[in-house]
Amino acid sequence: MNRYPLWKYLLILAIAALGFIYAAPNLYAPDPAVQISGQSSDRKLDQSVLDKAEKALNDAGIQYFGGEVSGKSILIRLKSIEEQLPAKRTIQDALGNRNYVVALNLASTTPEWLSKLGASPMKLGLDLAGGVHFLMEVDTDSIIKTNLESYTQDVKSKLRAAKARYRSVELVNDREIVAHFRSDELRNKGMSALRSNFPQMQFTESGSGNNLAIHATLTKPEIKKLQDYAVSQNLTTLRNRVNELGVAEPIVQRQGRNRIVVELPGVQDTAEAKRIIGKTANLEFRMEAKQDALVTNKEYFEYRNPQQRAAYGGAWLERKVIIKGDRVTNARVGYDRQTGYPQVNITLDSRGGEQMHRATWKNVGRRMGTLFIESRFEPKTIVDADGNKTVVQKRVDDKKIISLATVQSALGKQFRVTGLEPGEAQDLALLLRAGALAAPMYFVEERVIGPSLGADNIDVGIMSVKIGLAAVVVCMLLLYRAFGLAANIALGINMVLLVAVMSIIGATLTLPGIAGMVLTIGMAVDANVLIFSRIREELRNGMPPQSAISTGFDNAYSAIVDANITTLIVAVILYAIGSGPVQGFAVTLSIGILTSMFSAIMGTRALINLFYGGRRVQKLWI
Structure with missing residues (x-):
């Protein structure tokens, strides 16, 4: 018994x-560290990058030990947590902001034999362990520019429908649409058509003789509405991205008019989090421009792949966008059975599927281009008349063609995108799945936060x-x-x-x-x-x-x-x-x-x- x-x-x-x-593993306290990774997930880092970072730390008198190169990232352990921020700034200045992400981290000290068994320490919340604080600013001006760009095509269409012949319609200073006319009669027709079709805009007249113009700008309530939408949409997207990263118990909340606070507990892989959170990657689908198309109706883009760029340079695409990434409801990475290359399998919402079907049904036999869009902010020093220097963040848009394929038949809600490296395909799928950013963002502040309790x-x-x-x-x-x-x-x-x-x-x-x-x-x-x-x-x-x-x-x-x-x-x-x-x-x-x-x-x-x-x-x- x-x-x-x-x-x-x-x-x-x-x-x-x-x-x-x-x-x-919970018995081993982590070391404060600085982590370096590439802006692109496929950018590999080597010993030369570590040597440059270590030289910068030595020149600054910052104590460190145990530099590790793991292909896609570099980890430099520091003697004390107080030296994390100075070390980060020093390395960032030495490497530059364009190609690298430098972030604060805590390096695990778990013995290798435990790590090989998959053992890792327990995650601690912000109230116990603190974490990393990011303050991000939304570029709300860009959403105004984006909307005015789309309105420009609509203005042309409404003027043509009203038989108000115009000399030109263009976007000026990213703030107003200007339409030029040859006579008062044509301008009056245009003014009547625009006021009845665009209540969200305000219109003024200028010019004399045969050089008459209508200036169209968004109303203040409409601008405020767009700015609020940009911040709210980015807030939702950031929460989705952080959830996709698997960061536990994060804080993502709005601060002020156009800023968002992101707090990540436990300081896990903050370099990866910072790269994904701050990255603005999107897609645009456009038809290849016809040879006889006017220059005003087409744009030239280079190929993103270096081999294709060396062989073909680029291609002309129509300015008219079929759909953007905001119509994507799901995106998953897969592999082509024949070539073995990565692909992103995309599912659109109902409206996006209709737009894609309509565009491709009418253009079977023509080529459709897929544009990969990345937006980043680079610091730019402005000197005023008195010689005072001010550092501002300048937005740089990088649009390149990743595929240009012939439309064999009308497409629907589901299709695939090829032409990306494995890591880029993973990033694009994550960003599309989490939702598109309504406007680009840049980091205003990054710091370590102590336990909130x-x-x-x-x-x-x-x-x-x-x-x-x-x-x-x-x-x-x-x-x-x-x-x-x-x-x-x-x-x-x-x-x-x-x-x-x-x-x-x-x-x-x-x-x-x-x-x-x-x-x-x-x-x-x-x-x-x-x-x-x-x-x-x-x-x-x-x-x-x-x-x-x-x-x-x-x-x-x-x-x-x-x-x-x-x-x-x-x-x-x-x-x-x-x-x-x-x-x-x-x-x-x-x-x-x-x-x-x-x-x-x-x-x-x-x-x-x-x-x-x-x-x-x-x-x-x-």
């Missing part, structure tokens, strides 16, 4: 061993776990003696398993999560208290020790399961309807319930079986 088969002992031992292995509150939280654990251990030893010792050992294993599971699944520990740990400690021994009380009751009723042990465990099992299942249901509901701290508490509590059921029922039973199983026992120390 009270003996487990060998396989059960081995199973419990194996689970405990795995728990210790995957909880062990403060060191004292964190210390109090950790101390509460220690005191709670110590109090439970002492009480169990005093009340249940040898059985209490078995319960304490099982409790220790339970805490190790809890930390291990949270590390494996990537759960984020916050201060409410620590509260969940404290509650788990109490619930873990609660099951043992039920079992031990039932054993005492059976002993008082005159049952032999071995039978009392067996009956106590067997009869208390259903009560333990019922109590834990009801608590687990509450934890699941908290996670479903809660957010932030509430979810952190619910996750820790849920995992703790599952691990405590294992340790309290199987773990404690195994230890008691080892103490008393198969022996002639006259008295139990309980």
Whole structure:
């Protein structure tokens, strides 16, 4: 009686061993570091880049150690966290901002053998570990320019429909559309047509003789509406991008008129996060221009692929855009079965599918170009009349052709885009899937933020776990003696398993999560208290020790399961309807319930079986 088969002992031992292995990385504190990566995911970094960065740090007198080159990124460990920001600025100045992303990070110190097993430390929330703070500014002027560019084509169309012949219609200074006419009669026709079709614009007249003009600008309410839309859309897109990156418990919120704050806890791979968050990549689909097309109706773009650019240079495409990336509802990376090259499988929304079908149905046999668009901001120094220097961010748009293919048949909602490197295909799919940015953004500020709760509150939280654990251990030893010792050992294993599971699944520990740990400690021994009380009751009723042990465990099992299942249901509901701290508490509590059921029922039973199983026992120390 009270003996487990060998396989059960081995199973419990194996689970405990795995728990210790995957909880062990949490014992190794990370090093403050600076990480360098390329603006493009396919840009490889070599020793020469590391040498340049190290020379800059040496010249600045910043202490570092352990520079590591891993192909796509470089990690330089620093002596203290206070030197992170100075080191980042120094390296950024040495390398330049155009081709590299320099970000703050925390370098793992987990032993290599643990890393090879997939073990990594638990993620900590902003309230416990702090993180990285990004302040980004939305270029709201660009959305005004983009809308006016689209209105320019509409203005031409409405003027032609009203038979108001114009000399030219063009966008001036990215702020107004100017239409030129030869007579008052034609200008009056044009003014009447434009006012009736564009209520969101205001119009003024200028000129004399045969050089008359209409100036069209957006109204102030319309400009405010567009700017608010740009910030709101970018806010949603940033949240989607951060979620795609898998960053735990982030903060993404609006600040002021045109700025967005992004806070990433735990300072994970911030170089990758910074590159993806700040990147503006999009697609445009245009038909190849006909040879006899006017220069005003077409644009010349180079090929993005160096081999194609060297062989063909580029191609003329129509100015009219069929669809943009904002019509994409899904984008996934795949590989062409015949060539093995990466491709992005794109799904459009219903309107985008209709526009694509209409454009390609009318142009079967012609070539359609796919433009890959990247926007970036470069610092530019402006000197005023008094000699004062001001650094401003200048937007640079890079549009290049990634594919120019013949339309074989009308396309619909689903099609594929080729011509990208593997890393670029992954990035494009992620950015399209997360949603297009309504306007480009640039980083205004980046800094390390400390724990939001403060060191004292964190210390109090950790101390509460220690005191709670110590109090439970002492009480169990005093009340249940040898059985209490078995319960304490099982409790220790339970805490190790809890930390291990949270590390494996990537759960984020916050201060409410620590509260969940404290509650788990109490619930873990609660099951043992039920079992031990039932054993005492059976002993008082005159049952032999071995039978009392067996009956106590067997009869208390259903009560333990019922109590834990009801608590687990509450934890699941908290996670479903809660957010932030509430979810952190619910996750820790849920995992703790599952691990405590294992340790309290199987773990404690195994230890008691080892103490008393198969022996002639006259008295139990309980």
